[in-house]
Amino acid sequence: MSAPNSEDTILRSLNEAQRRAVISNSKTVAIIAGPGSGKTHTLTSRVVWLVQRMGYRPNDVIVATFTVKAAREMKERIGKALGEECQKKIVLGTFHSISRRYLSIYGKHIGLDSKFGIADDGDSKAILQRICKRLNLGIEPSYARSWISKKKAKGPGSAPSQTTKKQKENPALQTCYEEYQDQLARSNLLDYDDLLVKCVELLREHPVCVSNVQTVLIDEYQDTNGIQYELMRLFAQANKRITIVGDPDQSIYGWRSAEIRNLYRLLRDYPNTDEISLEENYRSSQSILDVSLNVIQQDKKRYQKVLLPVHTKGARPVLRTLKSSAAEGEWIVSEIKRAIMITLPAH
Incomplete structure (x- = not known):
């Protein structure tokens, strides 16, 4: 599928590290990309490179993102x-939308009705409220929802059916979980977590469903949890070609069971991974990078990397303590207006 001068077109706007990441011949590539280093541009360029230059069939390529906005971009x-x-033709979307796609097509192989519905957060909350009230379980529906979601996020190996210390202390959680899943099944519904759980079940039992997949690419890898890691592994099981892009320093979904250690898990499970760091920062000044590095380096277990500014040193950062989030917003707006007034770039 190569076009005249397509190589120059793809690589022209990339720096050296980005170019190495895009054209890497390794089966597994880990792109460690700090803020402002052009990670999205690098990942999309690799997709284009694999299809246009390496001849990968578009419908045999899976690209997983974390938000609908990122997928759209x-x-x-x-x-x-x-x-x-x-x-x-490229299978591109969030983990949940990709899982739903496979379940809609192949879910019958694990006894799933192809016309299943999705229980959104509001539906899940309402179902759990009814269960807790009807059975007088003595637990908050919101806590039960969080507990169930976290257990599912760990993957089938840590499913809530297993006995844990927490369950021994409060068996009402297990009762609530079983009633909740039973209610979903009777209504032909899956919640968002079930989309991932059921897709893992499908791909473990019927790997032929993804036997065509040539490569899998994952954006914002630092935010993956246990079951998303397993999905990545199963999507790629036929050829074991994986590219991930992420920054361990930017993991913000710990509350949603994201596991920073998934990077080390990848390096352990795929020992010949090509690790490439994108070190040039196109967004912030040297002054801002110095401050942020001084903060993040306090984490002694972090993945070691550096960021090199493309811009000049810039103004010295100011720490401003305000009374409330509303006051912070007002101050930021006033600073932006002031910067515009004096024709200085806002940082």
């Missing part, structure tokens, strides 16, 4: 490079 960028028709 990647679709737009890839569409501009490969054309809309080619872009639409």
Whole structure:
């Protein structure tokens, strides 16, 4: 599928590290990308490279993101490079949307009705409220929801059916879980966590469903949890070609069971991984990077990397303590207005 001068077109706007990441021939590539280092541009360029230069079939490529917005942005960028028709063939979306896609097509193999519905957060909350009230379980529905979600996020190996110390102390949680799942089944519903759980079940029992997949690419890898790691592994089980992009320093979903150690897990499970760090920062000044590095280096267990500013040293950062989030917002707006007034770039 290569086009004249397509190599120059793809690589022209990349720096040396980004270029190495895009054209790497390793089966597994880990791109460690700090803030402002062009990670999205690098990942989309690798997708284009694999399809346009390496001849990967678009419908055999899976690209998983964490937000609908990120998926939309990647679709737009890839569409501009490969054309809309080619872009639409790529399996690109959030982990949940990709899982739903496979379950809609192949779910019958694990006894799932192809016309299953999705229980959103509001539905899940309402179901649990009814269960807790009807059975007088003595637990908060919101706590039960969080407990169930965290257990599912760990993956089938840590499913709530296992006996844990917490369950021994409060068996009402297990009762609530069983009633909740039973209610979902009777209503032909899956909640968002079930989409991932059921897709793992499907791909473990019927790997032929993804036997065509040539490569898997994961954005914001630092935010993956246990079951998403397992999904990545199962998506790629036929050829074991994986590219991840992430920054352990930017993990913000610990409350949602994200596991920073998944990076080390990848390096352990795929020992020949090509590790590439994107060190050039196009967003912040040297002064801002110095302050942020002084803070993050206090974590002695962090993955060691550096960020090199493309911009000049810049103004010295100011620590401003305000009374409330509303006051912070007002101050930020006033600073932006002031910067515009004196024609200085806002940082």
